Amino acid sequence: MRIQNATDPDLAAVAALIGDPSRAAIMVALMDGRALPAGELARRAGISPQTASAHLDRLFRGKLLAVEVQGRHHYFRLHDERVARLVEAMAAIAPPPTVRTPAQRDAARTLRFARTCYGHLAGALGVALTGAIRERGYLNEADAAFVVTAAGDRWFRNFGIDLDALRGQRRPLTRRCLDWSERRHHLAGALGVAIASRCFDNGWIARVRDSRAVRLTDRGREAMRREFALKIDNLSISSPN
Amino acid sequence: MRIQNATDPDLAAVAALIGDPSRAAIMVALMDGRALPAGELARRAGISPQTASAHLDRLFRGKLLAVEVQGRHHYFRLHDERVARLVEAMAAIAPPPTVRTPAQRDAARTLRFARTCYGHLAGALGVALTGAIRERGYLNEADAAFVVTAAGDRWFRNFGIDLDALRGQRRPLTRRCLDWSERRHHLAGALGVAIASRCFDNGWIARVRDSRAVRLTDRGREAMRREFALKIDNLSISSPN
DNA sequence: ATGTCATTTCGACGCGCGTCGAAATAATTC
DNA sequence: GAATTATTTCGACGCGCGTCGAAATGACAT
Numbered sequence: 001m002r003i004q005n006a007t008d009p010d011l012a013a014v015a016a017l018i019g020d021p022s023r024a025a026i027m028v029a030l031m032d033g034r035a036l037p038a039g040e041l042a043r044r045a046g047i048s049p050q051t052a053s054a055h056l057d058r059l060f061r062g063k064l065l066a067v068e069v070q071g072r073h074h075y076f077r078l079h080d081e082r083v084a085r086l087v088e089a090m091a092a093i094a095p096p097p098t099v100r101t102p103a104q105r106d107a108a109r110t111l112r113f114a115r116t117c118y119g120h121l122a123g124a125l126g127v128a129l130t131g132a133i134r135e136r137g138y139l140n141e142a143d144a145a146f147v148v149t150a151a152g153d154r155w156f157r158n159f160g161i162d163l164d165a166l167r168g169q170r171r172p173l174t175r176r177c178l179d180w181s182e183r184r185h186h187l188a189g190a191l192g193v194a195i196a197s198r199c200f201d202n203g204w205i206a207r208v209r210d211s212r213a214v215r216l217t218d219r220g221r222e223a224m225r226r227e228f229a230l231k232i233d234n235l236s237i238s239s240p241n
Numbered sequence: 242m243r244i245q246n247a248t249d250p251d252l253a254a255v256a257a258l259i260g261d262p263s264r265a266a267i268m269v270a271l272m273d274g275r276a277l278p279a280g281e282l283a284r285r286a287g288i289s290p291q292t293a294s295a296h297l298d299r300l301f302r303g304k305l306l307a308v309e310v311q312g313r314h315h316y317f318r319l320h321d322e323r324v325a326r327l328v329e330a331m332a333a334i335a336p337p338p339t340v341r342t343p344a345q346r347d348a349a350r351t352l353r354f355a356r357t358c359y360g361h362l363a364g365a366l367g368v369a370l371t372g373a374i375r376e377r378g379y380l381n382e383a384d385a386a387f388v389v390t391a392a393g394d395r396w397f398r399n400f401g402i403d404l405d406a407l408r409g410q411r412r413p414l415t416r417r418c419l420d421w422s423e424r425r426h427h428l429a430g431a432l433g434v435a436i437a438s439r440c441f442d443n444g445w446i447a448r449v450r451d452s453r454a455v456r457l458t459d460r461g462r463e464a465m466r467r468e469f470a471l472k473i474d475n476l477s478i479s480s481p482n
Numbered sequence: 483a484t485g486t487c488a489t490t491t492c493g494a495c496g497c498g499c500g501t502c503g504a505a506a507t508a509a510t511t512c
Numbered sequence: 513g514a515a516t517t518a519t520t521t522c523g524a525c526g527c528g529c530g531t532c533g534a535a536a537t538g539a540c541a542t
Contacts, residue, residue: 006342007349009335009421011328012265019260020500024253039518048502053520055500063334072509072518082419086330087252093304093323094250101247108248144413144430145386172385178323180250189385261530280488289532294490296530313488313539 017062018090022047023055027064027078031087032212033118035068035077044210081171084118091180107211112181113235114205114214120192121199122179125216128237129195130187132228135239139174139187146174146187156191160198166190258303259331263288264296268305268319272328273453274359276309276318285451322412325359332421348452353422354476355446355455361433362440363420366457369478370436371428373469376480380415380428387415387428397432401439407431 018024025045029036036044042052056076059065064083068075078084099105114125121129130146133139138152148156148163156163166173167190175189187195199205204220207213216224216232224230231238259265266286270277277285283293297317300306305324309316319325340346355366362370371387374380379393389397389404397404407414408431416430428436440446445461448454457465457473465471472479 006338006340006345007352008266008269008338009332010265010338011269011331011335012260012262014331014335015256015258015265016260017256019253019257021253022500024251024256025249028249028252037518038520047500049519050503050521051501057520074519082330082334086327086334089323089327089330090252090255091250093327094252094255097247097249097251099247104247111248143386143388143415144417145384145388147384174384176385263530278488279490288530290489291491291533292531298490315489 014062017059017064020055022051023059026055026059027087030065030076030078031084031118032116033078033084035075037073037075041076078118081118088117088177092178094180109235110208110213110215111211114216115212116196116214117177118188119196120177120188121196121214122177122186123181124237126186127179127182127184128230128239129228132230132239133187144176146176148174148191161191161194166194254303258300258305261296263292264300267296267300268328271306271317271319272359273357274319274325276316278314278316282317319359322359329358329418333419335421350476351449351454351456352452355457356453357437357455358418359429360437361418361429362437362455363418363427364422365478367427368420368423368425369471369480370469373471373480374428377469385417387417389415389432402432402435407435
């Protein structure tokens with residue numbers, strides 16, 4: 001059928017935008033919430049700048065991306081949190097990556113270990129950290145949400161997070177995000193972003209260049225053991241239970 | 242690019258399935274969680290049975306749909322709750338329906354007023370009912386989730402809902418679902434489905450044939466006023482505040 | 483058995499769209 | 513002003529895929 005039924009939202013319009021492999025690669029590259037210039041996105045998607053330009057224009061007009069022009073650079077990012085959630089939901093049921101080369105295997109491992117997802121920590125480290133925080137009684141999982149406990153309230157403040165400021169934001173303090181590589185939930189929302197920020201500030205984690213992946217620094221490894229009883233060896237994590 | 246990067250899930254594979262208007266129409270028709278036969282889905286999507294057959298096969302192999310064969314009928318439904326959430330997330334940012342004919346306008350109104358969404362109530366009625374339940378102190382919105390209060394615990398039991406049985410299920414007791422027509426959250430999850438069921442059983446609401454839409458019966462209108470202080474006139478709802 | 487109904491398979495058509503080369507525009511640098 | 517870099521516009525190519533007609537398969541009824 002050509003014309004849509006006109007009683008329901010036009011799902012196909014949105015889905016078709018992400019349904020092209022090149023555009024999907026662009027969305028994935030922006031999944032961590034940062035803004036990237038058009039040329040960089042072309043490189044990541046493995047297409048020419050002209051082709052990327054056309055794709056970015058369509059994604060922008062479809063309201064999936066926002067653009068910020070700085071001189072001759074055009075920085076694109078996911079339009080809003082609803083788009084991020086759509087990408088999350090899609091990643092949760094999409095076919096897992098199929099490794100082809102040894103280099104890809106390493107890259108995939110690094111990405112599964114730790115990465116950022118719309119500003120918060122994801123991957124094995126994100127899930128483990130969420131688990132450790134829950135184990136220590138700072139966070140409860142009630143129904144389909146994470147709730148900060150009284151003990152958590154004190155601990156997060158001591159960790160340098162201003163919970164009151166976070167609660168004042170429009171976005172929720174906590175959110176569950178389904179981790180596509182671990183197939184379990186990790187902590188997202190304003191608190192998740194604040195925790196990731198503190199980890200960056202403390203020098204516990206650092207971005208891997210040209211990637212959404214994050215690596216644990218030596219100081220970070222030590223901190224994870226000290227603060228959360230997480231023993232991390234290379235890319236494998238073991239917790240006490 | 243032809244080959245995917247192989248470090249990330251294959252978003253395009255999933256998105257391309259929903260990216261075709263006919264397949265999107267099929268997904269929308271199944272959005273309420275019921276199972277429909279192939280022929281009916283062809284009719285709803287406005288395509289021939291052969292074409293629908295090909296589409297349904299692709300959606301099935303892509304794990305977006307599940308199929309149940311009963312004699313010569315093939316009943317299709319959304320594969321699981323993750324798919325339902327993907328469709329929800331997509332509907333929340335998809336272009337709203339554009340009305341073309343007077344008949345479509347009526348159908349759109351009916352659908353916006355009340356419908357089922359993976360088993361629970363959605364539309365203006367779903368949002369209003371959720372609001373009323375919160376107003377009466379049976380439900381709290383904490384962080385990004387709904388929590389049943391002690392008063393709610395009593396009231397839901399009195400309403401004929403076995404909360405303990407619902408808590409034992411794998412799916413969450415409560416869930417927020419973003420209503421695409423109201424652009425606000427309504428109550429979903431096991432409790433949301435149970436409430437809708439009670440409303441059907443009580444004869445308060447009834448399905449509109451050949452549609453996901455739901456209409457309020459006379460008894461239902463009376464009950465909404467009596468139980469929830471919701472004054473409903475034709476398709477417009479007014480609450481005390 | 484025969485006819486009907488639901489669904490699938492096969493084959494062929496046609497168009498939409500992702501692709502890149504070439505060139506234009508625009509901002510930055512020297 | 514000239515050279516470099518980032519991005520866009522235009523044009524043309526080619527292939528993937530959604531479409532339906534025709535026919536086959538399979539289940540049910542009488």
